[in-house]
Amino acid sequence: MQNNHYCVIMAGGIGSRFWPRSRTNKPKQFLDITGTGETLLQQTFNRFKLIVPPENIFIVTNEVYRDLVLEQLKISFEQVILEPERKNTAPCIAYANKIIERRCPDAVIIVSPSDHLITKEHDFVSAIQRGMIFAQQNDALLTLGIAPTRPETGYGYIQASEAISPDKTGQIKKVKTFTEKPNLEMAKIFLESGNFYWNSGIFIWSLSSINAAFESYLPEVFIPFTFLSEPKGINYDSMAIRKAYSECPSISIDYGLMEKAQNVFVIKSAFGWSDLGTWNALYEQSSHDINRNFIRGENAFVYDSKNSIIQMPNDVVLIADGLDEMIVVFSDNGLLICKRNDEQRIKDFLEIVKSKKTSIL
Amino acid sequence: MQNNHYCVIMAGGIGSRFWPRSRTNKPKQFLDITGTGETLLQQTFNRFKLIVPPENIFIVTNEVYRDLVLEQLKISFEQVILEPERKNTAPCIAYANKIIERRCPDAVIIVSPSDHLITKEHDFVSAIQRGMIFAQQNDALLTLGIAPTRPETGYGYIQASEAISPDKTGQIKKVKTFTEKPNLEMAKIFLESGNFYWNSGIFIWSLSSINAAFESYLPEVFIPFTFLSEPKGINYDSMAIRKAYSECPSISIDYGLMEKAQNVFVIKSAFGWSDLGTWNALYEQSSHDINRNFIRGENAFVYDSKNSIIQMPNDVVLIADGLDEMIVVFSDNGLLICKRNDEQRIKDFLEIVKSKKTSIL
Numbered sequence: 001m002q003n004n005h006y007c008v009i010m011a012g013g014i015g016s017r018f019w020p021r022s023r024t025n026k027p028k029q030f031l032d033i034t035g036t037g038e039t040l041l042q043q044t045f046n047r048f049k050l051i052v053p054p055e056n057i058f059i060v061t062n063e064v065y066r067d068l069v070l071e072q073l074k075i076s077f078e079q080v081i082l083e084p085e086r087k088n089t090a091p092c093i094a095y096a097n098k099i100i101e102r103r104c105p106d107a108v109i110i111v112s113p114s115d116h117l118i119t120k121e122h123d124f125v126s127a128i129q130r131g132m133i134f135a136q137q138n139d140a141l142l143t144l145g146i147a148p149t150r151p152e153t154g155y156g157y158i159q160a161s162e163a164i165s166p167d168k169t170g171q172i173k174k175v176k177t178f179t180e181k182p183n184l185e186m187a188k189i190f191l192e193s194g195n196f197y198w199n200s201g202i203f204i205w206s207l208s209s210i211n212a213a214f215e216s217y218l219p220e221v222f223i224p225f226t227f228l229s230e231p232k233g234i235n236y237d238s239m240a241i242r243k244a245y246s247e248c249p250s251i252s253i254d255y256g257l258m259e260k261a262q263n264v265f266v267i268k269s270a271f272g273w274s275d276l277g278t279w280n281a282l283y284e285q286s287s288h289d290i291n292r293n294f295i296r297g298e299n300a301f302v303y304d305s306k307n308s309i310i311q312m313p314n315d316v317v318l319i320a321d322g323l324d325e326m327i328v329v330f331s332d333n334g335l336l337i338c339k340r341n342d343e344q345r346i347k348d349f350l351e352i353v354k355s356k357k358t359s360i361l
Numbered sequence: 362m363q364n365n366h367y368c369v370i371m372a373g374g375i376g377s378r379f380w381p382r383s384r385t386n387k388p389k390q391f392l393d394i395t396g397t398g399e400t401l402l403q404q405t406f407n408r409f410k411l412i413v414p415p416e417n418i419f420i421v422t423n424e425v426y427r428d429l430v431l432e433q434l435k436i437s438f439e440q441v442i443l444e445p446e447r448k449n450t451a452p453c454i455a456y457a458n459k460i461i462e463r464r465c466p467d468a469v470i471i472v473s474p475s476d477h478l479i480t481k482e483h484d485f486v487s488a489i490q491r492g493m494i495f496a497q498q499n500d501a502l503l504t505l506g507i508a509p510t511r512p513e514t515g516y517g518y519i520q521a522s523e524a525i526s527p528d529k530t531g532q533i534k535k536v537k538t539f540t541e542k543p544n545l546e547m548a549k550i551f552l553e554s555g556n557f558y559w560n561s562g563i564f565i566w567s568l569s570s571i572n573a574a575f576e577s578y579l580p581e582v583f584i585p586f587t588f589l590s591e592p593k594g595i596n597y598d599s600m601a602i603r604k605a606y607s608e609c610p611s612i613s614i615d616y617g618l619m620e621k622a623q624n625v626f627v628i629k630s631a632f633g634w635s636d637l638g639t640w641n642a643l644y645e646q647s648s649h650d651i652n653r654n655f656i657r658g659e660n661a662f663v664y665d666s667k668n669s670i671i672q673m674p675n676d677v678v679l680i681a682d683g684l685d686e687m688i689v690v691f692s693d694n695g696l697l698i699c700k701r702n703d704e705q706r707i708k709d710f711l712e713i714v715k716s717k718k719t720s721i722l
Contacts (some may be wrong), residue, residue, distance in 0.1 A: 001712070020678070037539045046668075210517075301714050315694055322700035333676055335691060337698065339683035342665075349680045353662050 005052040005132060006107045008096040009044055011061040011069065011114035012083055016347050017278050020334025021311065028212070029115035030068050033276065034285075035296065040115045040276070045073050046119060048110065051128050055079070058099065060092045085244045090221045090256045091248040094214055095241075098228035101207055108136050109210070111203040111253075117285055119272030127171075127269040131204040134172055134265070141213060141258060141326055142204040143175065145266040146273045151187035154277060156180055156199040156254070158266050166265075173255045175264040177253060199254070200273055209263070217260045221248050234300065236319025278343050279327045293323075364711070365669040366493060367415040367468045369457040372402055372422040372430065372475035373444055377708050378639050381695025382672065391429050394637065396648075396657060401476045403638070406434050408482060409471065412489050416440070419460065421453045451582045451617045452609040455504035456602070457577055459589035462568055469497050470571070472564040472614075478646055480633030488532075492565040495533055495626070502574060502619060503565040504536065506558025507634045508625040512548035515638060517541055517560040519627050527626070536625040537571045539615060558627055561634055562616070565607070570624070578621045582609050639704050640688045644670045654684075670701065 017030030022028040026104050029041045038046070040061075041329050059069050060081040081096055093111055100107050110128060118124050131142050146157045160173035178199065182190060190196035205213075213224035224244035258264055274285050286294045295302055297312030305323035312318045312330050320328065325340045338346060374391030383389040388400045400408070402420075409418050420430050422440040430441050442457055453624045454472055461468050471489060479485050492503050505518045521534035539560065543551060551557035566574075575583035585605035619625055635646045647655045656663055658673030666684035673679045673691050681689065699707060 019680070110483065275408040301710065303706075303710060312696070314694055317694065317714065318696045318698070319380070319707070320696075320698040321703050321706065321710065321712065323698065326683075329698060330691075330697060333678065335677055335679045335681075335696070337672070337679070337684065337689060342682050345664075345682065346680070349664060350684065353680065355677065 001051065002108075003053060003056070004104050004107050005056060005106065005110075006100050007048045007052045007057045007110045007112065008043070008081075008100075009057065009059050009112055009114045010089060010092055010303045011041055011050070011059050011065065012086060012092065013113075013115060014086075014116065016350050017176060017343070018351055019346060020329055020336050021332040022330060025064075026068065027065075027115075029044055029277070030072060033282065034117060036351070039072055040068070040117070042072055043118075044112060044114050044116070045075075047118065047124065049196050050113070050121070050125050051132075052110070058071065058096055058127070060096050062086065065200075069075045082238075082241075084238070084245050085305070087245055087248050087250040089253040090218055091224075091245060093210070093220050093253050094218070094221045094225050097207060097210060097214075098225045101211075101229060103173050105207065108132050109205060109207060111144035111205075113201050115277070116200070117272075117274040117276045119285075121271075123269070127271060128202075128204065130167070130169065130171060131267050134167055134267075135204045135206050135209070138166070138265075139209050139212070139259055139263055140205065141209060141264045142172070143258065143266050144200045144202040144204075144269050146200050147268060147270045148191050148196065148198055151184060152198065153181055153187050154281070155275065157182065157187075157190050157196045160195050160197065160200050160266050160268070162195065171230045172234050173268065175258075175266050189349065195266060196274070200269070200323055201254075201275070203253070203258075203268075203275045213261045214261075216352075218251070218256045221251065221256065224248050278346075279309050279329070280340055280343055283340070307340070362412070362414055363469075364414060364417070365465050366417060366471075367465065367466050368409045368413045368418045368471045368473065369442075369454065369459050369461075369623070370402070370405055370409070370418065370420050370475045371424065371450060371453055372420050373447060375447075376476065376713075377711050380711055381690055381692040381697050382609070384693060384695070387429065388424075388426075388476075389637070391426070391433065395478060397530065399434055401478070403433055404479075405473060405475050405477070406436075406608065408485065409473070409480065409561075411482070411486050412493075413471070417691065418667050419457055421457050423447065430609045443599075445599070445600075448611040449610045450614040451579055452585075452606060454571070454614055455579070455582045456589075456605070458568060458571060459586045459712055462572075462590060462612075464697050466566045470566060472566075473667060474562050475632075476483050476637060477561070478633075478635040478637045484630070488628055488632060489563075489565065491528070491530065491532060491613050492628050495528055495628075496565045496567050496570070499527070499626075500570050500572060500573070500624055501566065502625045504625065505561045505563040505565075505630050507558065507561050509548075509552050509559055512545060512552045513549050514542055514545055515642070516554070516636065517553050518543065518557045519560050521558065521627050521629070521697050523556065532629050534556055534629065535621075535626050538662060539566055539620045542630060542692070542721050548665065555595075558629060559607070559634070562615075562636070564614070564619075565628075574618050574622045574624075579612070579617045582617065583611065583697035585609050589625060613661050614709065640670050640690070641701055641704055644701070668701070 018028045032039050057080050058081050063082045068347050137141050157179045159176040161176045264315035274281050283294050291306040293308045295310045295359040298314040300312040300318040303321045308323040309324045310328045327338045330335045368629035372390050379389045393400050419440050419442050424443045496503050518540045520537040522537045562587040585608040635642050645657050652667040654669050656671045661673040661679040665680045669684040669687045671689045688699045690697045
């Protein structure tokens with residue numbers, strides 16, 4: 001564990017696809033969605049504590065989630081980087097880079113989402129450590145690619161080059177292309193080819209490499225935060241951050257930078273990863289009863305039902321009959337009843353509802 | 362409105378087929394299940410106020426519902442007849458008869474359930490008044506039959522004799538048989554025949570006629586309550602009532618008496634009646650949206666769904682998608698999700714749940 005190793009956990013998402021468990025005032029990363037006793041943020045933080053010094057782990061989140069972060073993690077308030085508004089991942093990373101730069105100009109940084117599931121911790125730690133060595137030694141933007149286990153249409157894919165690996169282990173490859181979520185036919189081709197990996201959204205790079213890439217490809221995101229490079233004595237205030245955010249476009253690091261840079265690499269990994277982006281993703285990761293139902297809730301009584309996802313609080317009595325391929329979730333006076341096939345529409349439904357009644361969600 | 366006209370409203374049911382709206386501590390008759398602003402008991406009481414003096418209306422209910430009755434109706438506590446246990450309709454009627462006998466030995470009595478829906482009040486009042494005149498003048502046990510409008514398999518039927526009506530209007534006929542709930546094929550034959558009526562469970566008789574019938578056909582129910590005929594000065598206490606109930610068999614007035622007596626008549630009626638016995642019965646009586654959904658709840662948002670019954674409290678946000686022929690009801694931390702075709706099983710499901718967890722329903 002080296003002192004110049006840093007980690008940035010992005011925890012500003014609002015997780016609307018996990019409604020009604022995930023709510024605007026308590027999104028998915030702050031929930032014990034897997035039922036293990038730890039929230040996803042806590043799981044993520046504890047995993048990175050195995051790799052970098054805990055005081056080098058920063059959480060970037062929206063101002064409104066500050067107290068939730070400090071409740072869930074034993075960290076100093078200086079480790080919580082507060083965003084005044086949501087502007088996707090590129091501004092979030094540019095901002096965190098500047099904070100880290102003030103402490104350690106030769107940092108090697110892992111950037112990670114806060115709300116994913118990882119089941120094989122040992123393999124995860126190995127992959128990250130290998131990546132950090134590579135990023136330390138090379139001017140490289142490294143992304144973690146997950147060897148696909150099914151023709152998933154809900155993920156973006158990374159295509160690795162067939163050229164020889166610059167890494168002795170052969171696990172690190174140059175990236176050829178990033179692709180959007182494919183249709184099923186294409187996903188099957190990706191799965192068979194062996195050269196395509198799920199894009200985990202986890203990145204590793206040295207501060208100098210990522211700064212250089214920002215300067216080349218996203219100066220409009222980089223420049224608003226340059227005032228933070230001024231000598232340490234000069235304080236920045238929340239108004240200055242607010243101004244920087246207002247000047248930034250809302251853009252993802254994938255689209256704005258990774259797809260354009262020429263020094264992008266992928267580590268092939270297989271550490272039991274899921275983005276837990278949807279109820280179906282949770283279903284796939286979970287154990288089922290004999291009828292392939294995933295049922296949570298001490299007082300959930302389910303009859304003649306199959307292939308369904310049911311999550312009830314213990315103090316709600318559910319009697320359900322005749323469910324097939326359905327999602328039924330009750331939480332905090334919100335009830336979702338939705339076909340599993342339609343779950344991509346939950347986000348749209350929520351938008352419609354929000355446009356009618358903003359106060360109730 | 363005559364002083365010897367009395368009414369007995371039976372309000373002791375527990376309405377388990379309307380779970381989760383109807384609960385053991387607040388059954389269906391005490392709920393505004395139609396959304397009109399009045400509970401079914403209030404609707405029933407107010408309807409009979411048009412026919413008999415309000416002080417002559419008695420409510421028979423279980424001891425545990427006494428306060429609910431007195432909250433909902435402006436009546437004296439002496440008008441609430443309390444049963445110590447549930448023993449079906451015959452003991453309930455025998456007990457109420459004795460209470461009325463002490464005040465008015467020549468009473469003519471209407472007996473009615475408390476939890477049915479009646480939409481045509483004017484026709485209802487006409488039918489009851491005609492029946493009371495007939496019961497006053499004849500030694501007759503009169504039942505109200507509803508002209509069927511569909512081949513309903515959830516109701517019992519009354520077959521009227523084809524003999525000439527003893528009543529000048531031709532609306533009152535001798536009863537030939539009572540039948541149990543038919544299958545669909547039989548129900549269609551009943552509907553076509555024109556001689557079969559739905560058994561509404563509403564009865565009209567003079568005290569002398571019903572007492573005579575009890576003595577002949579149900580002495581085991583009649584005798585335990587005879588102590589109540591003793592001179593007015595002698596008080597009865599709740600222990601005596603408890604003893605009488607413990608001695609009575611649990612038996613319905615239909616099975617124990619009406620099916621056996623020879624002087625049973627039916628008034629043919631059509632006053633928009635439903636026993637509201639089930640969610641489907643409520644659905645049939647209600648207006649629907651363009652997709653034939655019955656939706657209640659200010660924050661119930663339902664997409665791509667049809668032929669379904671949805672009842673949510675206003676403070677629960679529902680997002681539902683892909684429902685077809687389903688019942689979805691949330692009330693007081695109970696959630697029912699059930700195929701409409703399976704609703705007869707709700708009662709069974711509840712029994713199973715109760716056997717596991719008695720405290721939660």
